[in-house]
Amino acid sequence: MRKNSKSIPVNAMANEFGVGISIEKIAFKDLYELARPTSSTFEEGKQSHRHDGHSFFLLESGTVEIDIDFQNYTITAPSVTYVHPDQVHHTIASENVRVTSWAITNENLNPEYLKLLEDITPAKPLMLDASTFEVMLEAVSLCLKFAERKSDKLYHSLLKDSCNALVALVASQYLELAKSTDKFSxxxxxxxxxxxxxxxxxxxxxxxxxxxxxxxxxxxxxxxxxxxxxxxxxxxxxxxxxxxxxxxxxxxxxxxxxxxxxxxxxxxxxxxxxxxxxxxxxxxxxxxxxxxx
Structure with a gap:
């Protein structure tokens, strides 16, 4: 949905905790369900926008239809979707969704992972096998717990390291589909x-x-x-x-x-x-x- 704006809207998804990182788990029946007072991410997601960081969506159950740079995808669980900060996207429809989303800015990303993400962009949504999905669920659960521990002295480090681990898990799945560098012509x-x-x-x-x-x-x-x-x-x-x-x-x-x-x-x-x-x-x-x- 186009907005009356001189620039493409940018949702500050990665600044939820004031540290350039965000993570949340939400569930909803469909895109227009209003009983989600704690989540602005998917309400804003109905409008075309970019994010202020690298965004990831682990679809645990349900179906989502999304448009990313004029490409339409229908995504079913279990799957993970990566969206680069440059990419414009919006959610078209959804049904019985449970999803964990996280976002991280360039400054907080491991430089090696940042390079990998730039290399795989634009990336299509990726279906996950059962074992990989279970590992990601465990990693997500730990990261969500760290996000709640705001009084910890090393709060930012815990959040940053756990979020980078999630990024590495996702990037490794995309690398599985690509050639290793030593096989490049x-x-x-x-x-x-x-x-x-x-x-x-x-x-x-x-x-x-x-x-x-x-x-x-x-x-x-x-x-x-x-x-x-x-x-x-x-x-x-x-x-x-x-x-x-x-x-x-x-x-x-x-x-x-x-x-x-x-x-x-x-x-x-x-x-x-x-x-x-x-x-x-x-x-x-x-x-x-x-x-x-």
């Missing part, structure tokens, strides 16, 4: 480096040659690697990343198309308009109007 290693640079620089750098220079390789070789690993050119990936952010802003804010173009690094507004139409098959205004509530 040279093409895949170069492509991974390019994607990391793209995420950091997509508003400022639009030329494949500039990314090749940062990677200390030639532009043709960068294109060869990326095309071999993904099936698409470097320019395609740059355009797709820019257009994803444009879609987010068109749908979730009331910035003008010209303002959005400028925010994404395009001084030439007509060029940006043509690019959006080329990539999506419709104009930016048509996309916004199509998705009006």
């Amino acid at each position: 040279r093409f895949e290693i170069v492509t991974k480096g390019f994607r990391e640079l793209l995420e950091q620089n997509y508003t400022a750098i639009k030329r494949p040659a500039a990314y090749a220079q940062k990677l200390n390789i030639s532009t043709p070789y960068l294109n060869e690697c990326v095309k071999n690993a993904t099936g698409y050119s470097v320019s395609h990936h740059i355009q797709q990343r820019v257009i994803l952010e444009a879609k987010r802003l068109l749908y979730h804010s009331n910035r003008s198309v010209k303002e959005i173009a400028a925010a994404l690094g395009y001084d030439d507004y007509p060029y940006f308009s043509r690019l959006f139409t080329k990539v999506t098959g419709m104009s930016a205004l048509a996309f916004r109007n199509k998705n009006l509530d």
Whole structure:
């Protein structure tokens, strides 16, 4: 649901305890159940938003339908969903849900885990086998207990370490599905480096040659690697990343198309308009109007 705002709403989920970390367990029959006075997370979740930290949802029972960056997922228990702070999402529907959610900011994350999360983004919801689900339930239970012990001298350390352990459990499940680094081809290693640079620089750098220079390789070789690993050119990936952010802003804010173009690094507004139409098959205004509530 788009809000009348110049920017995408950010829910301060990770600041619940004032330490950049939050965790809660809640249960509800459906999305519109009102008997949840202690939880704002899922009430706010009905509106499109980002979070101020890395967010995780351990679905213990029930079904949830969620939209993450214009991708619709129907999630059943037992499963875990990871949402990066950049990703815009909202809950569409739910039924007989019991879920534990936790969030943690970059500053509180183990740097190794932060790197892993950046690598797996965007991540799809992940079904869990019975043994892994039981381990996560035990870890969640312990973290919830630590969250209640606010008088402990090392309260923040206990909360931080237990939450990082939960993050590690989730990240390890995603890594199980991926290749180990030592099995990556040279093409895949170069492509991974390019994607990391793209995420950091997509508003400022639009030329494949500039990314090749940062990677200390030639532009043709960068294109060869990326095309071999993904099936698409470097320019395609740059355009797709820019257009994803444009879609987010068109749908979730009331910035003008010209303002959005400028925010994404395009001084030439007509060029940006043509690019959006080329990539999506419709104009930016048509996309916004199509998705009006």
